[in-house]
Amino acid sequence: MEGNYIDKTRVLDIKPLRTLRPIFPSGNQAPPFVCAPPFGPFPAGFSPFYPFGSSQVNEQTPDLSQAQHQPQLPPQGQHQPQNLSERSLATPSRPLRSSNGDIEPVESTLKRKTPKKRQLSTVNFESGISVAERDNGNRELVTSVLMRFDALRRRLAQLEDAEDAVNGIIKRPDLKAGSTCMSRGVRTNTKKRPGLVPGVEIGDIFFFRFEMCLVGLHSPSMAGIDYLVIKGGDAEEEEPIATSIVSSAYTENDRVNPDVLVYTGQGGHADKDKEASDQKLERGNLALEKSLHRNNAVRVIRGLNLKEATHRVKIYVYDGIYEIKEAWIEKGKSGHDTFKYKLVRAPNQPPGFATWTEIQSWKTGKSPRRGLILPDLTSGVESVAVSLVNEVDSENGPSYFTYSTTVKYSMSFQLTQPSSGCGCGNKCKPGNLECPCIRKNGGEFPYTGNDILVSRRPMVYECSPSCPCLTCKSKVTQMGVKLRLEVFKTVDRGWGLRSWDPIRAGAFICVYAGEARDKSKVQQTMANDDFTFDTTRVYTPFKWNYEAGLADEDASEEVSEEPQLPLPLIISAKNIGNVARFMNHSCSPNVFWQPVSYENNGQLYLHVAFFAISHIPPKTELTYDYGVSRPTGAQNGNPVYGKKRCFCGTQYCRGSFG
DNA sequence: GCCAGGTCATTTTA
DNA sequence: CTAAAATGACCTGG
Numbered sequence: 001m002e003g004n005y006i007d008k009t010r011v012l013d014i015k016p017l018r019t020l021r022p023i024f025p026s027g028n029q030a031p032p033f034v035c036a037p038p039f040g041p042f043p044a045g046f047s048p049f050y051p052f053g054s055s056q057v058n059e060q061t062p063d064l065s066q067a068q069h070q071p072q073l074p075p076q077g078q079h080q081p082q083n084l085s086e087r088s089l090a091t092p093s094r095p096l097r098s099s100n101g102d103i104e105p106v107e108s109t110l111k112r113k114t115p116k117k118r119q120l121s122t123v124n125f126e127s128g129i130s131v132a133e134r135d136n137g138n139r140e141l142v143t144s145v146l147m148r149f150d151a152l153r154r155r156l157a158q159l160e161d162a163e164d165a166v167n168g169i170i171k172r173p174d175l176k177a178g179s180t181c182m183s184r185g186v187r188t189n190t191k192k193r194p195g196l197v198p199g200v201e202i203g204d205i206f207f208f209r210f211e212m213c214l215v216g217l218h219s220p221s222m223a224g225i226d227y228l229v230i231k232g233g234d235a236e237e238e239e240p241i242a243t244s245i246v247s248s249a250y251t252e253n254d255r256v257n258p259d260v261l262v263y264t265g266q267g268g269h270a271d272k273d274k275e276a277s278d279q280k281l282e283r284g285n286l287a288l289e290k291s292l293h294r295n296n297a298v299r300v301i302r303g304l305n306l307k308e309a310t311h312r313v314k315i316y317v318y319d320g321i322y323e324i325k326e327a328w329i330e331k332g333k334s335g336h337d338t339f340k341y342k343l344v345r346a347p348n349q350p351p352g353f354a355t356w357t358e359i360q361s362w363k364t365g366k367s368p369r370r371g372l373i374l375p376d377l378t379s380g381v382e383s384v385a386v387s388l389v390n391e392v393d394s395e396n397g398p399s400y401f402t403y404s405t406t407v408k409y410s411m412s413f414q415l416t417q418p419s420s421g422c423g424c425g426n427k428c429k430p431g432n433l434e435c436p437c438i439r440k441n442g443g444e445f446p447y448t449g450n451d452i453l454v455s456r457r458p459m460v461y462e463c464s465p466s467c468p469c470l471t472c473k474s475k476v477t478q479m480g481v482k483l484r485l486e487v488f489k490t491v492d493r494g495w496g497l498r499s500w501d502p503i504r505a506g507a508f509i510c511v512y513a514g515e516a517r518d519k520s521k522v523q524q525t526m527a528n529d530d531f532t533f534d535t536t537r538v539y540t541p542f543k544w545n546y547e548a549g550l551a552d553e554d555a556s557e558e559v560s561e562e563p564q565l566p567l568p569l570i571i572s573a574k575n576i577g578n579v580a581r582f583m584n585h586s587c588s589p590n591v592f593w594q595p596v597s598y599e600n601n602g603q604l605y606l607h608v609a610f611f612a613i614s615h616i617p618p619k620t621e622l623t624y625d626y627g628v629s630r631p632t633g634a635q636n637g638n639p640v641y642g643k644k645r646c647f648c649g650t651q652y653c654r655g656s657f658g
Numbered sequence: 659g660c661c662a663g664g665t666c667a668t669t670t671t672a
Numbered sequence: 673c674t675a676a677a678a679t680g681a682c683c684t685g686g
Binding site: 171172174175208209210220221222223224225245246247248249263264266267269283284303314 | 676677678679680681682
């Protein structure tokens, strides 16, 4: 199973890159499970305060004695230093903070506009990740770090959208969220290593370079080659070896043979004020050269440019371990020397990049989808086809049902309320607090520009079909399924749902379509219907929103993100339904449901919409938590929930559901 | 309207 | 401390 490349890396004597110095005096006991250099966590009584973003703090030794008194929150019209001279007062004994505890901007404050309409500041915070966990991660931790990063990034993007485009405060939410996570210790696998990275799985996808930094897959925020310096076996000399590369070029050859990669070395690029030049055998190039001679394999991340329905997306796919086979120099486009490295994927690894080339060939019709029963089980009702596939046994389809994209309400489910569509023009502006639709969402636009849900909330209010804003970005769940989905036969759980397209965290998947039923009638007739969604069941709460270091004026108390509906909603998809009826249960799901409502003709329409919890690679089964009905009995004094045995097979499986 | 290519503002690490 | 980097968002011109 394990290739011998793993053994090779084990022999290496890897020098730790950094030593963790104790943050607290030895007498001062930190809680056992938490420690976050440079500042957090703080013993009781501390209330560390500094705005996110300033990486300068990293270099400073925290001055604990100074932090003994509670720093005050800066007042609204806080002091903004207008020149650089103030900062020059900063010394190690006086960290880069102004008297109100705010860290002063490092970049030229003269140039930078600081229109802080919203108070962005930090609050007491612990990453909850121990030093040991930060050194070596695991799956749970990696998932958690990525989710926290993206939740923060989405929130920052939302704030950015709400500002005037000219006055934007955060041009790169990915960088801001990334550096915040870095400085807060929301990261793992900080120790560089060749070979596999604990908790990161081959086939995992990423949407930003920073995501790979935070989980220790690839440290540099921009550079394509990551490497570390090791001591030679017997000699004193040190030399670099490569640990991972990000390959962003996609060539025709990749499609033909996805296991072979010809990688171009770094450097020599023409720049604004630099001419193209020969690449030199230094840094990453040298590391790859040394790795070749040592027979050291490297991790490979494939960067892909995808054309989605509306816009381009760049995605990174972790494709596992590659061996470096040869290196040579050739003349590049500008006629300068370029290093080339030929890498071949190590055998016996789960598919990563190959899945993408395979799907690409299905989409373009270059090769047929194996096990295909129906090219589109919706018969054109959805704007994107949904394949029906069975690669497992001979069953040729699920039992008959009528495909519908929406919920059919009986009259009793229409709430009569005063209609209040918005008066916005072509589309609602995210920062427009006059818009009643935005106001219903607490003044926040629920989605980012590319239709990603920013945060879970008890209810999401979308603009209604009767709002005049035709191109409004808040009608995400009304626009139907955008992903290329397939219904497939699972090994032990009947039919399931998965996607050919990558799905990013917060992306809309589908609504739960079917017939809305009256709660009182349902209880008698349908005891255990496989195709019923019931909002009154008990759902395990979970935290998806994450705003560490981000405090709004009024965000002092935490708002629940759990669903809350004005009335129970029960939808049966037994006879009428959409793709959602095929989504299976998991105790560790990758999809969650979110109540969504909008008004039309004076009536309130309630919907159950599904969104991705985390990034989901193609061909990964989509699952959500079915929740449990109220306890059905007790066994050995323990309540028994549900009757169905759960086959989700995840670490935290509760054993049953339903 | 699409894209290729340029520009700009940022970050981490060696 | 400074330089380097196959970034990512945005803008322009064909």
